[in-house]
């Protein structure tokens with residue numbers, strides 16, 4: 115029984131050490147997300163749902179002389195209806 119307790123304690127210490135080590139080695143996931151996608155394409159924000167999409171796959175629409183990008187036709191339609 116004592117042996118099991120010692121083993122559990124050691125396992126917990128090892129787990130904490132690995133967790134701390136991973137935190138120093140791996141950057142926080144939010145730091146890897148930026149205005150550029152992994153391919154380096156410029157990313158634009160869909161004003162309707164707030165999703166970031168690469169300009170080449172986004173659906174664009176000109177609203178009041180300004181080019182706006184959307185993630186989908188649905189977002190585009192909803193935005194045009196409400197603006």
Ligand SMILES: [Zn+2]
Nearest residue numbers: 160163185189
């Ligand atoms: Zn959208």
